[in-house]
Amino acid sequence: MEQRISLVTLGVADLARAKDFYTALGWRGQEVEETVFYQAGGLALVLWDRGKLAADCGLPAGPPAGFDGIVLAHNVRSDAEVDALLEAAQRAGGTVTSPAAVNPVGFYSGAFTDPDGHAWEVAHNPGFTLAEDGSLVLPDFGG
Amino acid sequence: MEQRISLVTLGVADLARAKDFYTALGWRGQEVEETVFYQAGGLALVLWDRGKLAADCGLPAGPPAGFDGIVLAHNVRSDAEVDALLEAAQRAGGTVTSPAAVNPVGFYSGAFTDPDGHAWEVAHNPGFTLAEDGSLVLPDFGG
Numbered sequence: 001m002e003q004r005i006s007l008v009t010l011g012v013a014d015l016a017r018a019k020d021f022y023t024a025l026g027w028r029g030q031e032v033e034e035t036v037f038y039q040a041g042g043l044a045l046v047l048w049d050r051g052k053l054a055a056d057c058g059l060p061a062g063p064p065a066g067f068d069g070i071v072l073a074h075n076v077r078s079d080a081e082v083d084a085l086l087e088a089a090q091r092a093g094g095t096v097t098s099p100a101a102v103n104p105v106g107f108y109s110g111a112f113t114d115p116d117g118h119a120w121e122v123a124h125n126p127g128f129t130l131a132e133d134g135s136l137v138l139p140d141f142g143g
Numbered sequence: 144m145e146q147r148i149s150l151v152t153l154g155v156a157d158l159a160r161a162k163d164f165y166t167a168l169g170w171r172g173q174e175v176e177e178t179v180f181y182q183a184g185g186l187a188l189v190l191w192d193r194g195k196l197a198a199d200c201g202l203p204a205g206p207p208a209g210f211d212g213i214v215l216a217h218n219v220r221s222d223a224e225v226d227a228l229l230e231a232a233q234r235a236g237g238t239v240t241s242p243a244a245v246n247p248v249g250f251y252s253g254a255f256t257d258p259d260g261h262a263w264e265v266a267h268n269p270g271f272t273l274a275e276d277g278s279l280v281l282p283d284f285g286g
Binding site for chain 1: 144145146147148149150151152153154168169170171173175180181182183184185186187188193196197199200201202203204205206207208209210211212213214215216217218228231240241242246254256259260261262264266271273274276277278279280281283284
């Protein structure tokens, strides 16, 4: 298995609501057959019906839990960008679940959930290099 | 918000078990402070304690649901690679939840869950270009 993720698909209850949320945050994608695809660097973020997504994986959808067990992180280049994105997410209909603060590791971060409860951490972590094109390069932790 | 995902963090119940699973599939990462970081193209895949991950986002962890509501996809270059990866996942302690088959969209795919129940779709979708470096480029759907 090569070390890559090709797509991250978020199961949604209401595609229009989810699309409106990400549009308000500045995402631009393509909607085709009740699915929205966003190019996000070298992979795609996808919005698709939650029940169909579960069925596609051979899993019972069940009711959404309060916590997915998976968190996406969006790293930015300044503390001010963390604040601005959390405010934008709240205005767009998301919920700030963890207000921005210096976390125990020592960098500034916060978190929000989208209208379907999917969690995003927003972080300004100078220890993780963000390239010009937005790609992230892990440091050598020297382990 | 720029269109990118910086990290995808999987909440795990047993870090050693989760790390062993991904190691068996060929992933090589760095473990630091009870967290494993894998460079995966322009982002990082991370394994971290499920309860700490939820707390970090200000969410109650709750018990793991049968379906996260989020699915990761790993696209490959041939049908045979789909078969091989599903077999490897099963051998490594995962569960094939959807055997490989031509799906309704018309391409060959299947799905497995890792030991914590996180779902991966494995797909050979010639309609989505896989670059030499493994990055995925969405087609113009002409919408």
